[in-house]
Amino acid sequence: MTGQSPAVVSASKLGLTFQTNDGPVQALTDVDLTIGKGEFVSFIGPSGCGKTTLLRVIADLEKPTSGSISVNGMTPEQAREKRAYGYVFQAAALFPWRSIERNVALPLEIIGLSKAEQVERIKRTLDLVNLSGFEKKYPWQLSGGMQQRASIARALAFDADLLLMDEPFGALDEIVRDHLNKQLLELWERTNKTICFVTHSIPEAVYLSTRIVVMSPRPGRVSDVIESTLPKERPLHIRETPEFLAIAARVRDGLHAGHSYED
Amino acid sequence: MIDSFRDKIIPVTSILVGIVVVWYVFAVILNTPFQRDLDRRANETPGVVEFIGKTLAQPKPTLPAPHQVAVNFFENTFLRSVTSSRSLVYNAWVTLSSTLLGFAFGTTLGIVIAVGIVHVATLDRSLMPWIIASQTIPILAVAPMIIVVLAAIGITGLIPKALISTYLSFFPVAVGMVKGLRSPEITHLDLMHTYNASRAQTFWKLRVPASVPFLFTSMKVAVAASLVGAIVGELPTGAVAGIGAKLLAGAYYSQTIDIWSALVAGSVVAALLVMVVGIAGRLVDRAMGGRPA
Numbered sequence: 001m002t003g004q005s006p007a008v009v010s011a012s013k014l015g016l017t018f019q020t021n022d023g024p025v026q027a028l029t030d031v032d033l034t035i036g037k038g039e040f041v042s043f044i045g046p047s048g049c050g051k052t053t054l055l056r057v058i059a060d061l062e063k064p065t066s067g068s069i070s071v072n073g074m075t076p077e078q079a080r081e082k083r084a085y086g087y088v089f090q091a092a093a094l095f096p097w098r099s100i101e102r103n104v105a106l107p108l109e110i111i112g113l114s115k116a117e118q119v120e121r122i123k124r125t126l127d128l129v130n131l132s133g134f135e136k137k138y139p140w141q142l143s144g145g146m147q148q149r150a151s152i153a154r155a156l157a158f159d160a161d162l163l164l165m166d167e168p169f170g171a172l173d174e175i176v177r178d179h180l181n182k183q184l185l186e187l188w189e190r191t192n193k194t195i196c197f198v199t200h201s202i203p204e205a206v207y208l209s210t211r212i213v214v215m216s217p218r219p220g221r222v223s224d225v226i227e228s229t230l231p232k233e234r235p236l237h238i239r240e241t242p243e244f245l246a247i248a249a250r251v252r253d254g255l256h257a258g259h260s261y262e263d
Numbered sequence: 264m265i266d267s268f269r270d271k272i273i274p275v276t277s278i279l280v281g282i283v284v285v286w287y288v289f290a291v292i293l294n295t296p297f298q299r300d301l302d303r304r305a306n307e308t309p310g311v312v313e314f315i316g317k318t319l320a321q322p323k324p325t326l327p328a329p330h331q332v333a334v335n336f337f338e339n340t341f342l343r344s345v346t347s348s349r350s351l352v353y354n355a356w357v358t359l360s361s362t363l364l365g366f367a368f369g370t371t372l373g374i375v376i377a378v379g380i381v382h383v384a385t386l387d388r389s390l391m392p393w394i395i396a397s398q399t400i401p402i403l404a405v406a407p408m409i410i411v412v413l414a415a416i417g418i419t420g421l422i423p424k425a426l427i428s429t430y431l432s433f434f435p436v437a438v439g440m441v442k443g444l445r446s447p448e449i450t451h452l453d454l455m456h457t458y459n460a461s462r463a464q465t466f467w468k469l470r471v472p473a474s475v476p477f478l479f480t481s482m483k484v485a486v487a488a489s490l491v492g493a494i495v496g497e498l499p500t501g502a503v504a505g506i507g508a509k510l511l512a513g514a515y516y517s518q519t520i521d522i523w524s525a526l527v528a529g530s531v532v533a534a535l536l537v538m539v540v541g542i543a544g545r546l547v548d549r550a551m552g553g554r555p556a
Contacts (some may be wrong), residue, residue: 087457093450097551138552
């Protein structure tokens, strides 16, 4: 793990075992994975496959029990202390007592930016997620999709190169989800960030990703990694093309192969 | 407006009317034996209506009738100079001042204790049982000791009474704030962790704002408890003024009507205090972007 490693995330033999009252649960075993700069990597799999756990390990929200992982060539803890990533949770998790602009300002206050710089960043990130004009609104005044966009703006605010997203659109209806997927791709193209994206939707994973990591449960592990051959430019109707459907079929096969149906 | 009339005013008023009716019935029943006595000695045999009228007009009735209390309350509130020691406004003010001081102490103490409990694991385990035990001690037993001990070291007047209020009011605030400071969702705490926020930042930017609704809920309970503490504090001091002193004096001289109107004054003060805290809570909630109910 030299500091000059080009990989943004690099894991080898990574494992995490939770000690529960019902005995140990292997949430992750033998995960080998390298994510390069500018990639859009989706993690897909049924619940319990450890995809969220893996994201949380990268974010230093969980500690691995075996193997090694580096983020930007550092330990996840060091990376977190250097604010190397922005994290988007499944729920928007906005502070209800803060207006949208104050929510986006939260990480900026914490890293101690000047007021002038905060104002500039808030404006820029709210523009990025098309929420200009909603600065003074409170979360409850916004729809679910807008709230999640605000939480993405908050994650983008301190300009980390890595964006970790844990099923950010899972709770939204399909129409809103399509819209946000498109916006997320545009945002990724404009900002050239590295994105790790957890989802349980095959079309979402195929539409967004440059690489799809298929995971399976009991124990949580990586069962397949699929490189997308789709072009970078992806209009919504690309999802009806044979190329798209072929990749989706591979993902589905990967999910089936990894999933035990005996129970 | 019409909705609040139908939803609130009518139900509350009908209960009030019910209480007044029951009160009159009991006033007649409870004052009857003494009135019979009086009539027998005076060799009078009044008719039923006249007899009932007399039971409701005794100068020192066992249970004063509502209108007697109302008249007494009105006279002692609005017709007396507010500097008169018989004025209910004057006495209510005396009690109110120690209530407010004790409430301020109690709220501060409660918050400090809660912050300690939330941040120091040892305090969580050691302090909580004591706090709960403190509230099982009857305040009536503790109050005279506090007054006497403090008087021995030269502290008299407002402070001892306020301390009894403090004793009663810190508890709901401490319990409410422990809950409030622990109320942030896991996701919010995780979020602060991803920002590498310090404990102080997590406290001020997340725990404190999240606890505000809990603070006001517990302050409503605490302010009413403070008033009880102040009144109890006035009983053993031989206090010359205050609602507690009025209650005690009324009991000494069997001035039942005075007792009841002092009680009404206490209830009015309590209702006003709870209302003020409630309004303050709603204003703060609105300022913090709360959804209008």
